[in-house]
Amino acid sequence: MATENPQVVTETEEHVHEESHYHPKLSFIRKYVFSMDHKTIAKQFLITGIFWGVIGGLMSMVFRLKLGFPDDSFPFLQSILGSWAPEGDLKPEFYNALITIHGTVLVFFVLTAGLSGTFANLLIPLQVGARDMASPFLNMMSYWFFFLASVVMFSSLFLPQGPASPGWTVYPPQSALPQASPGSGAGMTYWLVSMALFIFSALLGGLNYIVTILNMRTKGMSMARLPLTIWAFLVTAILGVLSFPVLLSASVLLIFDRGMGTSFFLSDIYIAGEALRTSTGEILSGGSPILFQHLFWFLGHPEVYIIILPAMGIVSEVLAVNARKPIFGYRAMVGSLLAIGFLSFVVWAHHMFVTGMNPFIGSVFMLLTLIIAVPSAIKVFNWVTTLWKGNIRLTPAMLFSIGFVSTFIAGGLTGLFLGNPAIDIQLHDTYFIVAHFHIVMALSAIFGMFAGIYHWFPKMFGRMMNKNLGYLHFFLTIVCAYGVFWPMHYIGMAGVPRRYFEFSNFQAFGGFADLNQFITVAAIIGFTAQFLFIINFFYSIFHGRKATMNPWKSVTIEWTTPIKTGHGNWPGEIPEVHRWAYDYSKNGDSENDFIPQTTPVSADEIEPEH
Amino acid sequence: MLSFLAVICVVFLLIVIVQISKILESLGVLKGEEEAQESSNKLNGGLLFVFIILSFYLIYWSIKKYSPEFLPESASIHGVWIDQLFNITLLITGVVFILTEFLLFYFAWKYRGNRKKKALHYVDNHRLELLWTVIPAITLTVLVGFGAVRWYEITSQPPDNVTWIEITGRQFEWMPRYPGVDGVFGKRMVEYIDDGTGNKLGIDTTDINSEDDFLPTEIHLVVNQPVAFKIRSRDVLHSFYLPHFRVKMDAVPGIPTQFWFTPTKTSAQMAKDVGKPDFVYELACAELCGASHSNMRLEVFVDTQEEYDEWEKQQTSWYSSFMGLDKEDDADAEQLEEAADQKEDNDEGEEIEITETNGNVEENNVISMLQND
Numbered sequence A: 001m002a003t004e005n006p007q008v009v010t011e012t013e014e015h016v017h018e019e020s021h022y023h024p025k026l027s028f029i030r031k032y033v034f035s036m037d038h039k040t041i042a043k044q045f046l047i048t049g050i051f052w053g054v055i056g057g058l059m060s061m062v063f064r065l066k067l068g069f070p071d072d073s074f075p076f077l078q079s080i081l082g083s084w085a086p087e088g089d090l091k092p093e094f095y096n097a098l099i100t101i102h103g104t105v106l107v108f109f110v111l112t113a114g115l116s117g118t119f120a121n122l123l124i125p126l127q128v129g130a131r132d133m134a135s136p137f138l139n140m141m142s143y144w145f146f147f148l149a150s151v152v153m154f155s156s157l158f159l160p161q162g163p164a165s166p167g168w169t170v171y172p173p174q175s176a177l178p179q180a181s182p183g184s185g186a187g188m189t190y191w192l193v194s195m196a197l198f199i200f201s202a203l204l205g206g207l208n209y210i211v212t213i214l215n216m217r218t219k220g221m222s223m224a225r226l227p228l229t230i231w232a233f234l235v236t237a238i239l240g241v242l243s244f245p246v247l248l249s250a251s252v253l254l255i256f257d258r259g260m261g262t263s264f265f266l267s268d269i270y271i272a273g274e275a276l277r278t279s280t281g282e283i284l285s286g287g288s289p290i291l292f293q294h295l296f297w298f299l300g301h302p303e304v305y306i307i308i309l310p311a312m313g314i315v316s317e318v319l320a321v322n323a324r325k326p327i328f329g330y331r332a333m334v335g336s337l338l339a340i341g342f343l344s345f346v347v348w349a350h351h352m353f354v355t356g357m358n359p360f361i362g363s364v365f366m367l368l369t370l371i372i373a374v375p376s377a378i379k380v381f382n383w384v385t386t387l388w389k390g391n392i393r394l395t396p397a398m399l400f401s402i403g404f405v406s407t408f409i410a411g412g413l414t415g416l417f418l419g420n421p422a423i424d425i426q427l428h429d430t431y432f433i434v435a436h437f438h439i440v441m442a443l444s445a446i447f448g449m450f451a452g453i454y455h456w457f458p459k460m461f462g463r464m465m466n467k468n469l470g471y472l473h474f475f476l477t478i479v480c481a482y483g484v485f486w487p488m489h490y491i492g493m494a495g496v497p498r499r500y501f502e503f504s505n506f507q508a509f510g511g512f513a514d515l516n517q518f519i520t521v522a523a524i525i526g527f528t529a530q531f532l533f534i535i536n537f538f539y540s541i542f543h544g545r546k547a548t549m550n551p552w553k554s555v556t557i558e559w560t561t562p563i564k565t566g567h568g569n570w571p572g573e574i575p576e577v578h579r580w581a582y583d584y585s586k587n588g589d590s591e592n593d594f595i596p597q598t599t600p601v602s603a604d605e606i607e608p609e610h
Numbered sequence B: 001m002l003s004f005l006a007v008i009c010v011v012f013l014l015i016v017i018v019q020i021s022k023i024l025e026s027l028g029v030l031k032g033e034e035e036a037q038e039s040s041n042k043l044n045g046g047l048l049f050v051f052i053i054l055s056f057y058l059i060y061w062s063i064k065k066y067s068p069e070f071l072p073e074s075a076s077i078h079g080v081w082i083d084q085l086f087n088i089t090l091l092i093t094g095v096v097f098i099l100t101e102f103l104l105f106y107f108a109w110k111y112r113g114n115r116k117k118k119a120l121h122y123v124d125n126h127r128l129e130l131l132w133t134v135i136p137a138i139t140l141t142v143l144v145g146f147g148a149v150r151w152y153e154i155t156s157q158p159p160d161n162v163t164w165i166e167i168t169g170r171q172f173e174w175m176p177r178y179p180g181v182d183g184v185f186g187k188r189m190v191e192y193i194d195d196g197t198g199n200k201l202g203i204d205t206t207d208i209n210s211e212d213d214f215l216p217t218e219i220h221l222v223v224n225q226p227v228a229f230k231i232r233s234r235d236v237l238h239s240f241y242l243p244h245f246r247v248k249m250d251a252v253p254g255i256p257t258q259f260w261f262t263p264t265k266t267s268a269q270m271a272k273d274v275g276k277p278d279f280v281y282e283l284a285c286a287e288l289c290g291a292s293h294s295n296m297r298l299e300v301f302v303d304t305q306e307e308y309d310e311w312e313k314q315q316t317s318w319y320s321s322f323m324g325l326d327k328e329d330d331a332d333a334e335q336l337e338e339a340a341d342q343k344e345d346n347d348e349g350e351e352i353e354i355t356e357t358n359g360n361v362e363e364n365n366v367i368s369m370l371q372n373d
């Protein structure tokens, strides 16, 4: 390896030599904490993401207990939550705080940082054939900004008034006025600071991903030869770079409104016994809370695609490898990624159909929203066709990928109801929405993440995860997850609003005690089942079976690196790429049914398109 | 204690599962990796297929059980349209769902891996892809078309004979206001809001139009009579949500919104239709507005014209109670009402506008009433 052949490393890339893993001089801190190695940074994102996943999941357990068993009290809650749950009865303010933080950390910390932070970092240099990211330093900063954001968000949990509580969408005026709810005081300030830090992290990461993909591909790796993972990360990063700044601007304006007497989002408000006035004593007016919603969703909608696209990329890859077939319709897959990416910028106001918007504008957004379903449908059909006549290895990663496609179908189809503003009048802000976006995020995107972890674990840690635990994990998860979110469609169709602390006040909403109880039980079992994964994950890091170099017989070039991949990735020269990333079952027998990207095209071989 | 025991049990269970999996894994390695994978392909493929078939059955069963609750009986004209659109979309998506999910899981099982087989190297098929681009596109065009037509109808300007009601949200209460017999609301200003004195809406008491506005604690509508709500908020966002009428519109401080519709079933009729004698229409808040978001309830009644008139008669104007007029002299209140009745007759057929600036309807009439006091 490199130590045997340091000459080559020095020759190809000077800086790699200095930082190389193969040099034992690197201190523990530089190697594992303030590391600039994209693979270590990926693991840091992943483990922080898992941490937040557990925290966010625990929060959902607490509020599901309340929703499923509204009349019982759970004294043990008091020991965890203290004054939030006196005598074990959750207080409504803290119910709101829990759903807010649950949503925020799962959307941003788990499914953005934990998903694209992990896999973009791990896979971009390895799959395009680069020694590291374009800027390893900024990449490291990206993680540490995320870490700081996490620290701030986590400390907000211990504020005496509790963390932010206006929902993950933090609509003003509630989020602007400390008088409006306890969480709108210090809790909201922490939330905004945390998000600002997070946005820096996302931008540093995103710029790095884009530059690396565009500029640092190895010889022969044309754009048309990139695996779909990389295409997905590229589009994701572009979306992030273009849309996160808008959330930052919204946050800054909100900070002004909160602390400096401006009224970007405030108008004609009387709260806590007095009217809000400017410093000169006039009634504060002229602002628009709707403006905030536009700014928020201009990020917010691309954000949901920032979450799902990496999962789509991962799944495309895992499906092809394990079906032992090329991904069906590579060009259409790339085209639909680009189309989805573009369209995701022009549909944001479908979250605002009932804010009193001009009906004409509503219909334009309906049209654009439903158009997104076309590229989504193409992807689904192509995935299903990829399975057709395959020779499918049902590994845990493959199971989760199939689960991804299944849930994405379910969640995408409910989008067609919501994108239709007339129907959305009834469904908006009901449990139908909750079902829709949990099926695409809490199921699809998380399944994509699991698929990625099971698949690339050997690359990350040089060991294998236990498959049997993986199988059990998958089946328990998919059964419980559908068990939780499928019935929510029913509750939503019956008109029950979301974010309700209790349903019994209303005749119209109180009739679903049995379903709510069922959901809670399924959620608890499903959450517990995740510990199978967590145990498997951490146990296998240290004691898993040793991996072979290319355990899944994959053609992509990350598997040409040594099992214990050092900083710099390839001890020798970076391999040259000669073909696209999907030559499965092209020739050979079932033992040898793949041609790595590094294999030159032989004379008698026809390489049609790529 | 019980929960502690439960946690212990779960932990124990997890440990057992982990140990068994480890043993199975080592057995698999002994057997040979390929062979182990092949047998798990068989098992997992079978389970996937069983999963989807069972799921289809459970979906069928649960829909049969719960569908009476879906889309609660709609009680407005446009509510029926929305339900139609919903059902068309459900039909289309349902077919797509069953087809694609079935194929997905069926393929996973049918083509489960086997060392003796080889996959088909199948890269592309433009005709197939074109097909499944065009079909969704056409289907969606149809959905967009129907949707747009209904959306424009629902959001159109209210008809001339509409009755206006104003509804204001605050933490945590809905506050309706009726314009009274003149059909015109008195002016409102944030400056005038004062919870201490009871001017919760900031009504301008010097505006003559405010004299007969009344602020009931429940909403009454007339069946088959179009009604328009002017929706406002005093503090944070709320959302005006009438599930049975398929009405939802955000209440935004500083930016009034509106929604008009025609209720088609009286409360009594609805109670009979749904078979619940104690049925009552409800107004809820659908936008997270704080701790008591789930408790912003107001009852709504759809009356026949006669019932409504009867109810309206019993309402005292907010002005008179705010100024203490109703307590001073009962006769005054009656007088006010009589005058009001008269005025109503005069108003019949007259077009009434909602705009706050339109303040001159029957001005003299009210002034003379005031002078009487």
Ligand code: HEM
Pocket: A169, A304, A305, A307, A308, A350, A351, A352, A369, A370, A372, A373, A376, A411, A412, A413, A414, A415, A416, A418, A419, A420, A424, A427, A428, A429, A433, A436, A437, A440, A441, A445
């Ligand atoms: C065919 C594709 C899709 C369509 C047509 C669609 C449409 C919609 C619409 C119209 C809404 C707004 C509903 C309302 O608030 O009344 C919505 C909400 C939402 N969607 Fe989708 N969607 C699609 C796919 C996705 C995907 C792939 C994701 C994420 C991975 C996603 C995540 C969300 C989220 C998070 C919300 C709700 C946010 C909130 O209000 O808290 N959607 N969707």
Ligand SMILES: [Cu+2]
Pocket: A300, A301, A304, A347, A348, A350, A351
């Ligand atoms: Cu959206």
Ligand SMILES: [Cu+2]
Pocket: B169, B170, B172, B237, B238, B239, B285, B286, B287, B288, B289, B293, B296
């Ligand atoms: Cu409210």
Ligand SMILES: [Cu+2]
Pocket: B238, B239, B285, B286, B287, B288, B289, B290, B292, B293, B294, B296
């Ligand atoms: Cu509310």
